Amino acid sequence: MVTFGPDGSAYAQTIPFNEDNPRSAVAVQRSADGGFNFAKPSLVTDDDSINIFNDKNWIAVDSNRHSHHYGRVYSVWSRFITTGSGSHAVTHSPRRRELVRRPRQDWSPIHFTTGPKANTEGLLPLIHPDGSVTVIYDLTVGAKDFETAQTSHDGGATWSAPVTVGQFLGSGVPGMRTGGLPAAAIDPSTGKMYVVWQDTRFNPSGLNHIVLSTSTNGQTWTAPRVVNPRVSGLDRFTPAVAAAGGAVYVTYRTRAANGTAPTVTQDFLSSTDGGANFGYERQVGPPTVLQYAAVSIESGPPVAFLGDYMGLAAIPGEAELDWCVSSRPGVAELYHQTTWAATVTR
Secondary structure: OEEEOOOOOEEEEEOOEOOOOOOEEEEEEEEOOOOOOOOOOEEEEEEOOOOEEEEEEEEEEOOOOOOOOOOOEEEEEEEEEEEOOHHHOEEEOOEEEEEEEOOOOEEOOOEEOOOOOOEEEEEEEEEOOOOOEEEEEEEEEOOEEEEEEEEEOOOOOOOOOOEEEEEEOOOOOOOEEOOOOOEEEEOOOOOOEEEEEEEOOOOOOOOOEEEEEEEOOOOOOOOOEEOOOOOOOOEEEEEEEEEEOOEEEEEEEEEOHHHOOOEEEEEEEEEOOOOOOOOOOEEOOOOEEHHHOOEEOOOOOOEEEOOOOOEEEEEOOEEEEEEEEEOOOOOOOOOOEEEEEEEEEO
16 A cells, blocks of 8 residues: 655555564555655564454555644554454454654554454545544444444544444355455545445345445445446446545446356446536446456455455546456466556546
8 A cells, every 4th residue: 555645755555474473564664756765664563473463454644734733644454363262263353543743753652443352344544634534444243344434633542433334235246255345535625535335235136236425524424325327237346436626436346147247347437526426337448357367265265356455546637547457368377467557537
């Protein structure tokens, strides 16, 4: 994950781990020359327990000149903790967050924004024009998942109680590992926040639509609504969202034949009125041929794996997309998956 500070500094956040021992960390490196050179890694957290793994990281910088926390870097991640052993082993993921103040680059003590036993994942920090920070994440309670928000008005020192954005009612796609986590963005010019995820509640066939919820304060959220065209037989999943200058951009995967087609497309739509209405759906780039996709073997037989996230960023009048495409290899390879990028203007 990479983000940029108000002075042009680039911050690259990674998850280093050691295959020979249980060490797991979150690291940040800073570049002052546009990414040509990076300083040595600064460890946000560093664990050496076989029962702890740090994952699902994100990073953001407060670039709002009128903010009291201008230039502050926020690093967030999930800390997967396993307790018990054998058939009694249970893994949960309380969320941790730290911040850095420039220019010393010293990380603050760890701040827990949820309880130590809360099971959270997929967190995303959204920085408001006044410097407040809202974090969006998935919260698992029993067998249910909820897209959840918490907001800090003091630079991350204290946080509001968790607020439910909406319940996650998405489903998996046959033979694929898909992104079941929320995606979120804030329009820096308006402070309006947007959260999207895949969801089946509005589809009688049980296939996924892409739904959207919005908020201006992090405390009250609109009811989820479908943003993609309602076409039967299409399964849509792994969305991303970006916003700038009153425009909202949403991209996602689409698989036909009730989620069993041999190809997947990358589709895109946009709104010019703050998400009230969305225009035509457009396919971006060539279709992905799942026969040659990368695979995941994490929880059973190999399944196609195009990524847990899609990349999407926006400035006024323009959006940048980044996604993976698998296709027939030109040489004798079993898998062939490449990264594609596109610029959309309006």
